[in-house]
Amino acid sequence: MPDLLFELGVEEIPARFLSTATVELAERGGKALEDAGFHFSDLTAWSTPRRLTLFAKELCFDESRAYTRKKGPSEKVAFTADDQPTPALLGFLRKEGATLQQVQREDGYIYINKKSEKTPAQLLAELLPPVAANLPFPKLMRWGEGDFLYVRPARWALCLYGDEHIPFSLLGVETGVISQGHRFFGGPVTIGHPAEYAGKLEEAFVLVDPAARRARLEAESARLAAEVGGSPYWAPLGQGPTGRPKVPTPEGLVEELVHLLEYPTAFRGSFDSAYLDLPPEVLTTVMRHHQKQVPISDGEGRLLPYFLCFRDGPPVGEGIVVRGNEQALRGRLEDARLFFRLDQAKPLADRVADLSGIKFHEKLGSMAQKAKRLESLAGRLATQLQLPPEEQRRAKRAALLAKADLTTAMVSELPELQGIMGREYARLAGEEPDIVQGIAEHYQPRSLGEELPATWAGTLAGLADRLDTLAAFFAKNMEPSGSADPFALRRAAQGLLAILVEKELPLSLEELVTMGAETVSKLAPLSAEGKSRLLSFLTGRLRFLLEERGASFEVISCAIGASPLLPAQAALKAELVSAQLGMTELIALALSAKRIKNIGKSAGPFRRHIVELGMEEAEAALYSALRWAQREDRDTPQASLAVLLALTPQVSQFFDRVLVMAEEKVRRESRLSLLAELGELYGAFGDFSALPY
Amino acid sequence: MFLQDLILTLEQYWARRGCVIEQPYDMEVGAGTMHPATFFRVLGLRPWRTVYVQPSRRPADGRFAENPYRLFRHTQLQVILKPSPPDVQEIYLESLRAIGLDLRQHDVHFEEDNWESPTLGAWGTGWQVTLDGLEITQFTYFQQAGGFDLKPIAAELTYGLERLAMYLQGVSNVFDLAWNEGIRYGEISRDAEVESCQYAFRVAETSRLWQLFSLYEEEAGHCLKEKLVLPSYEYGLKMSHTFNLLDARGATSVAQRTELIARMREVVRQSARLYLERENAGPAL
Incomplete structure (x- = not known):
């Protein structure tokens, strides 16, 4: 069976779009083929910066799908009493271009089976253009006469079904049977048959499969680094993977290079080891972000005075390419060294005042004001957590200095280094080690799964920063809506909650919202309604966080059901309840919680009054168990859940044997009161009625 | 070379x-x-x-x-x-x-x-x-x-x-x-x-530059009223260079920058609009 090959040649597509585009091309291409009645044994999408390719192996057309069934008029309308075709039927047949012989009768109606007049080649020519032209690129453009809209100008196209050329046009280009090899080493490549595509292009110095480019890039990099006793330093410093599921390892640069080069070749360059006196993050940022070069580190994570650079094409011109890359790197490092020297002329603490020149946001004052707020908020948080005075002092200092590096030349030039430069300049200014570290750490975690601050100073400065930001933007009604989150408030909330949960800090969302509101009160008063919106926003983000940790929707509803809501406790409760799922006691607990809730709803108002005299046996048993439970130590979620589970036999017996809605008013109210107290005991842990039983 | x-x-x-x-x-x-x-x-x-x-x-x-x-x-x-x-x-x-x-x-x-x-x-x-x-x-x-x-x-x-x-x-x-x-x-x-x-960085008299910025803007507006494309645009360019000088002196806050840029953009946009009107009224291609 013949294979299908479709290639769209495009001027260099932005590297950051290619991964998604390739996946989408395979999905949409496969679906479009299947919908049109094609089968294939395998389907692959490939991409390079200059092309998007779809390859379907052993594509065949399902002949039965070539027929479409058309329903016509009912038999009564279609035929006269003596079974002659009526004008209505003849009209229908004429419209469909069918004959009387094709008419079938079924369920009182007439049908015709119409064979599609389109050949498989025609179907392909119809279905492929929209698949490629409608790929979801985040930014589109026009070119030339401006008639087409695409990620970059389309320049050629190729389509072969077996050895048959499928002609069609899309985005202003006509398909042919000629592909393009490497810009400088390839030239036009005529493809006779889909199966020879990848091989012929490889001969023309294009590796169409991103996985092949990645393998080549990584192998060459490792070899060149090993020659100088090191290894390629792909991952950003201080941001190692934490082993948590769903967290991708930070490998943005490999990915980018794979999508930037059609035939990656690595070379090794070197630089003056005097530059190693700069903070390592300065070197790695300049290399990775600005030069697309890869640092080389020794076994202990120290940088070596070498780097890897990459060319597109076979390994020629090494001396020239390396010299150019060395010169470009030297220029940037020289600049960085100058900034590093200039910045030290003014101690970091003196820069806090300069923050008045930098706006936090148009409507939210300056960063200098924010620094002052962070100082006081970090202090309050430390008090709330009953930390020793020393820690409180360090937290306040770190919070005050946290943003000061925004005024330095290095951070203006290399914004990625915010926090890192604050740390370096604080160290050089003789600040205490925990404060120095806290300044860098207060941005952590930047993303789900990144390490948390290790110091109290960094933890509290980070909490204060996020809480201040959230409260301030909510006060101005600038909160996220739908997919729009221009001030990254979701990320701020995520970081805040991750710290509370992972560090098990006994702070409730309610008290945090109150503190946040008080902090920004002079700048932007947060209304009662604003506070409740912030609280429910944070609760929503907590749900998301607990979901990431593996809890189900119902378990989360249970775990966040208590008020005040402590994220650290909610996370623990979610784990505890998850572990009990399916156990008899938990099911009984959940069912009784539901009954209590329903009875409470239907009972209407009643006087809270438990009368021991005249209790039935099961009622008395529950009463005494409840009193026992109320006296028990329920300080931790573990203890609390254990007590509740221990109650379940008495609770079940009560519901089995006692009629709550007794005729006698006193009895009825006593029973309702008993259940109300039990419900409150449950509610102090969470909302068990949310569990799926 | x-x-x-x-x-x-x-x-x-x-x-x-x-x-x-x-x-x-x-x-x-x-x-x-x-x-x-x-x-x-x-x-x-x-x-x-x-x-x-x-x-x-x-x-x-x-x-x-x-x-x-x-x-x-x-x-x-x-x-x-x-x-x-x-x-x-x-x-x-x-x-x-x-x-x-x-x-x-x-x-x-x-x-x-x-x-x-x-x-x-x-x-x-x-x-x-x-x-x-x-x-x-x-x-x-x-x-x-x-x-x-x-x-x-x-x-x-x-x-x-x-x-x-x-x-x-x-x-x-x-x-x-x-x-x-x-x-x-x-x-x-x-x-x-x-x-x-x-x-x-040292000598420019910022108060005078602020005045100049506004004067250039006024003159640009004057030219726009007279439907002069290039002269109005040129005053827009003068505003832009004056703005760059103020910026180098650190004399503009973030909020001011946004406002100044909006004022320059308005002049430039009006010049472009006039240009297009004239171009559309011109002989067919």
């Missing part, structure tokens, strides 16, 4: 491809894009091809001639091809061969870089072209100018002449560039660099 030969070669190369060799604009501009030969000519339907050198002033980048890479005034070579031809990348790459680069020995690739100028109400998509890891050209498909959608689309190629020449000559300090066989870059521009920086 001497700097002046680089200029001559590139101008000749593009002239042979139908580009009009325009002269640098005789006013302070921050980039070749601000030259009317680009800003106005990319608007409307008429085809247009031009090449010109444009000395470009960026006060905040000035370093008193002490930094080997940074300049108060650098030099761009600007090419406009409207509409962008289908082989625009190949023609551009051919220009690199024309200045003596063997593209198999060197590494050249196109990395995404989208350009925008809030002041000009302009943006485009494209790349920075890197040569052995060094950015040498900004390659942009203009999508909007003066806030107006463009059709046809022009390709704008901006060569950073100093960078390119430094690389070709293997020189690590811009002031050591050989302008011709006898004269170095520093001999021509060092004094101007130092003085311009002294003015921009």
